[in-house]
Amino acid sequence: LSACAAGGAMKAAQPVAATSAAGPAAPTDAAATPALPEQVVVEGALTVEVTDVGDLIPALRAQVEASGGRIVYEESSGAATSWRAQVKLRLPPEQVEPIAAWLAGHGRIVDKRVTGTDVSRTLFDQDLALANLETTSARLQQLLAQGGLAMADILAIEQELTRIRGEIERIKGEHRYLADRVAQATIEVALYRADGAVRVAAAKAY
Secondary structure, eight states: OOHHHHHHHHHHTSOTTOOOTTSOOOOOSGGGSOOOOOOEEEEEEEEEEESOHHHHHHHHHHHHHHTTOEEEEEEEESGGGOOEEEEEEEEOGGGHHHHHHHHHHTSEEEEEEEEEEEOHHHHHHHHHHHHHHHHHHHHHHHHHHHOOOOHHHHHHHHHHHHHHHHHHHHHHHHHHHHHHHHHSEEEEEEEEEOTTOOOOOOOOOO
Protein backbone atom coordinates (compact mmCIF):
# COMPACT_ATOMS: atom_id res chain seq x y z
CA LEU A 1 0.00 0.00 0.00
CA SER A 2 1.04 3.65 -0.38
CA ALA A 3 2.16 5.40 2.81
CA CYS A 4 -1.23 7.07 3.31
CA ALA A 5 -3.31 4.01 2.49
CA ALA A 6 -1.04 1.70 4.46
CA GLY A 7 -1.35 3.93 7.49
CA GLY A 8 -5.14 3.85 7.20
CA ALA A 9 -5.20 0.10 6.71
CA MET A 10 -2.93 -0.48 9.70
CA LYS A 11 -5.23 1.63 11.85
CA ALA A 12 -8.21 -0.28 10.47
CA ALA A 13 -6.64 -3.60 11.36
CA GLN A 14 -6.35 -2.77 15.05
CA PRO A 15 -8.68 -5.06 17.10
CA VAL A 16 -11.40 -3.39 19.10
CA ALA A 17 -10.01 -4.88 22.31
CA ALA A 18 -6.56 -3.28 21.89
CA THR A 19 -5.36 -1.11 24.79
CA SER A 20 -4.69 2.57 24.09
CA ALA A 21 -1.01 3.49 24.25
CA ALA A 22 -1.87 6.38 26.58
CA GLY A 23 -4.07 4.29 28.82
CA PRO A 24 -3.14 1.90 31.60
CA ALA A 25 -2.38 -1.72 30.80
CA ALA A 26 -5.37 -4.05 31.07
CA PRO A 27 -5.40 -6.10 34.27
CA THR A 28 -4.42 -9.71 33.79
CA ASP A 29 -5.40 -11.19 37.12
CA ALA A 30 -8.24 -13.70 37.41
CA ALA A 31 -10.47 -11.15 39.16
CA ALA A 32 -10.58 -9.07 35.96
CA THR A 33 -11.93 -11.99 33.89
CA PRO A 34 -15.68 -11.58 33.34
CA ALA A 35 -17.94 -14.26 34.79
CA LEU A 36 -19.21 -16.36 31.91
CA PRO A 37 -22.49 -18.29 31.87
CA GLU A 38 -21.77 -22.01 31.92
CA GLN A 39 -22.08 -23.68 28.53
CA VAL A 40 -21.63 -27.45 28.78
CA VAL A 41 -21.32 -30.08 26.05
CA VAL A 42 -22.80 -33.33 27.38
CA GLU A 43 -21.73 -36.61 25.78
CA GLY A 44 -22.12 -40.16 26.91
CA ALA A 45 -22.39 -43.85 26.16
CA LEU A 46 -24.64 -46.56 27.58
CA THR A 47 -24.46 -50.32 27.17
CA VAL A 48 -27.75 -52.03 27.96
CA GLU A 49 -28.65 -55.71 28.14
CA VAL A 50 -32.28 -56.33 27.16
CA THR A 51 -34.56 -59.27 26.46
CA ASP A 52 -35.47 -58.13 22.93
CA VAL A 53 -33.56 -55.52 20.99
CA GLY A 54 -35.98 -55.28 18.07
CA ASP A 55 -39.01 -54.49 20.21
CA LEU A 56 -37.16 -51.94 22.34
CA ILE A 57 -35.93 -49.65 19.57
CA PRO A 58 -39.37 -48.32 18.47
CA ALA A 59 -40.28 -47.70 22.11
CA LEU A 60 -36.95 -45.93 22.67
CA ARG A 61 -37.52 -43.75 19.60
CA ALA A 62 -40.96 -42.71 20.86
CA GLN A 63 -39.54 -41.94 24.32
CA VAL A 64 -36.69 -39.86 22.91
CA GLU A 65 -38.99 -37.89 20.58
CA ALA A 66 -41.38 -37.22 23.47
CA SER A 67 -38.39 -35.81 25.37
CA GLY A 68 -37.64 -33.33 22.59
CA GLY A 69 -34.85 -35.35 21.01
CA ARG A 70 -34.29 -37.61 18.02
CA ILE A 71 -32.39 -40.68 16.89
CA VAL A 72 -29.72 -39.67 14.38
CA TYR A 73 -28.14 -43.08 13.79
CA GLU A 74 -29.40 -46.65 14.11
CA GLU A 75 -27.84 -49.97 13.17
CA SER A 76 -29.18 -53.43 14.03
CA SER A 77 -27.63 -56.85 13.47
CA GLY A 78 -28.79 -60.39 14.06
CA ALA A 79 -31.30 -60.65 11.20
CA ALA A 80 -34.85 -61.33 12.39
CA THR A 81 -33.74 -61.82 15.98
CA SER A 82 -32.13 -58.35 16.21
CA TRP A 83 -29.72 -59.41 18.91
CA ARG A 84 -27.59 -56.26 18.82
CA ALA A 85 -28.07 -52.58 17.93
CA GLN A 86 -26.19 -49.30 18.01
CA VAL A 87 -28.24 -46.11 18.42
CA LYS A 88 -27.09 -42.49 18.63
CA LEU A 89 -29.38 -40.01 20.36
CA ARG A 90 -29.51 -36.21 20.34
CA LEU A 91 -31.62 -34.83 23.13
CA PRO A 92 -31.80 -31.93 25.61
CA PRO A 93 -29.11 -32.33 28.30
CA GLU A 94 -31.68 -32.38 31.10
CA GLN A 95 -33.30 -35.43 29.49
CA VAL A 96 -30.17 -37.62 29.59
CA GLU A 97 -30.79 -39.02 33.07
CA PRO A 98 -34.54 -39.63 32.49
CA ILE A 99 -33.74 -41.56 29.29
CA ALA A 100 -31.05 -43.55 31.14
CA ALA A 101 -33.58 -44.35 33.87
CA TRP A 102 -36.12 -45.42 31.22
CA LEU A 103 -33.57 -47.78 29.68
CA ALA A 104 -32.72 -49.15 33.13
CA GLY A 105 -36.41 -49.95 33.53
CA HIS A 106 -36.40 -51.94 30.28
CA GLY A 107 -33.13 -53.77 30.71
CA ARG A 108 -29.90 -53.84 32.67
CA ILE A 109 -27.32 -51.08 32.24
CA VAL A 110 -23.94 -52.80 32.29
CA ASP A 111 -21.87 -49.72 31.44
CA LYS A 112 -22.58 -46.00 31.66
CA ARG A 113 -20.39 -43.00 30.90
CA VAL A 114 -21.62 -39.40 30.78
CA THR A 115 -19.26 -36.42 30.63
CA GLY A 116 -19.75 -32.67 30.56
CA THR A 117 -17.25 -30.22 29.05
CA ASP A 118 -17.53 -26.50 29.76
CA VAL A 119 -17.02 -24.58 26.48
CA SER A 120 -18.11 -21.16 27.70
CA ARG A 121 -14.59 -19.71 27.25
CA THR A 122 -14.37 -21.02 23.68
CA LEU A 123 -17.76 -19.50 22.77
CA PHE A 124 -16.76 -16.19 24.39
CA ASP A 125 -13.46 -16.10 22.48
CA GLN A 126 -15.30 -16.83 19.22
CA ASP A 127 -17.72 -13.96 19.86
CA LEU A 128 -14.80 -11.62 20.60
CA ALA A 129 -12.91 -12.70 17.48
CA LEU A 130 -16.02 -12.14 15.34
CA ALA A 131 -16.50 -8.65 16.79
CA ASN A 132 -12.88 -7.73 16.05
CA LEU A 133 -12.99 -9.10 12.51
CA GLU A 134 -16.26 -7.36 11.69
CA THR A 135 -14.91 -4.06 13.04
CA THR A 136 -11.75 -4.43 10.94
CA SER A 137 -13.86 -5.24 7.87
CA ALA A 138 -16.00 -2.14 8.40
CA ARG A 139 -12.93 0.08 8.71
CA LEU A 140 -11.36 -1.32 5.55
CA GLN A 141 -14.61 -0.77 3.66
CA GLN A 142 -14.69 2.80 4.95
CA LEU A 143 -11.12 3.28 3.72
CA LEU A 144 -12.14 2.08 0.27
CA ALA A 145 -15.15 4.40 0.23
CA GLN A 146 -12.96 7.45 0.87
CA GLY A 147 -11.44 7.10 -2.59
CA GLY A 148 -8.14 8.52 -3.80
CA LEU A 149 -6.34 5.16 -3.56
CA ALA A 150 -4.01 3.68 -6.12
CA MET A 151 -5.23 0.56 -7.90
CA ALA A 152 -2.61 -1.55 -6.11
CA ASP A 153 -3.91 -0.30 -2.76
CA ILE A 154 -7.50 -1.06 -3.72
CA LEU A 155 -6.59 -4.59 -4.78
CA ALA A 156 -4.64 -5.17 -1.54
CA ILE A 157 -7.55 -3.98 0.61
CA GLU A 158 -10.04 -6.08 -1.33
CA GLN A 159 -7.81 -9.13 -0.89
CA GLU A 160 -7.65 -8.52 2.85
CA LEU A 161 -11.44 -8.12 2.98
CA THR A 162 -11.85 -11.46 1.21
CA ARG A 163 -9.57 -13.11 3.77
CA ILE A 164 -11.47 -11.53 6.67
CA ARG A 165 -14.86 -12.61 5.28
CA GLY A 166 -13.58 -16.17 4.99
CA GLU A 167 -12.34 -16.11 8.57
CA ILE A 168 -15.68 -14.72 9.76
CA GLU A 169 -17.59 -17.52 8.02
CA ARG A 170 -15.23 -20.16 9.44
CA ILE A 171 -15.65 -18.92 13.02
CA LYS A 172 -19.41 -18.60 12.60
CA GLY A 173 -19.58 -22.21 11.42
CA GLU A 174 -17.55 -23.43 14.41
CA HIS A 175 -19.72 -21.32 16.72
CA ARG A 176 -22.96 -22.79 15.34
CA TYR A 177 -21.58 -26.33 15.65
CA LEU A 178 -20.48 -25.82 19.26
CA ALA A 179 -23.75 -24.09 20.23
CA ASP A 180 -25.68 -27.04 18.78
CA ARG A 181 -23.63 -29.49 20.86
CA VAL A 182 -24.45 -27.43 23.95
CA ALA A 183 -28.16 -27.37 23.14
CA GLN A 184 -28.39 -31.10 22.39
CA ALA A 185 -26.51 -33.83 24.26
CA THR A 186 -25.11 -36.73 22.24
CA ILE A 187 -25.59 -40.19 23.72
CA GLU A 188 -24.56 -43.47 22.09
CA VAL A 189 -26.55 -46.51 23.20
CA ALA A 190 -25.39 -50.08 22.61
CA LEU A 191 -28.18 -52.64 23.02
CA TYR A 192 -27.65 -56.37 23.08
CA ARG A 193 -29.91 -59.27 23.85
CA ALA A 194 -29.38 -61.18 27.07
CA ASP A 195 -28.01 -64.71 26.70
CA GLY A 196 -30.78 -67.23 26.44
CA ALA A 197 -33.48 -64.73 25.56
CA VAL A 198 -35.66 -66.01 22.75
CA ARG A 199 -37.77 -63.82 20.50
CA VAL A 200 -41.27 -65.25 19.91
CA ALA A 201 -42.38 -65.03 16.29
CA ALA A 202 -45.41 -62.82 15.75
CA ALA A 203 -47.83 -63.03 12.83
CA LYS A 204 -47.97 -59.96 10.58
CA ALA A 205 -50.70 -59.03 8.12
CA TYR A 206 -49.71 -57.38 4.83
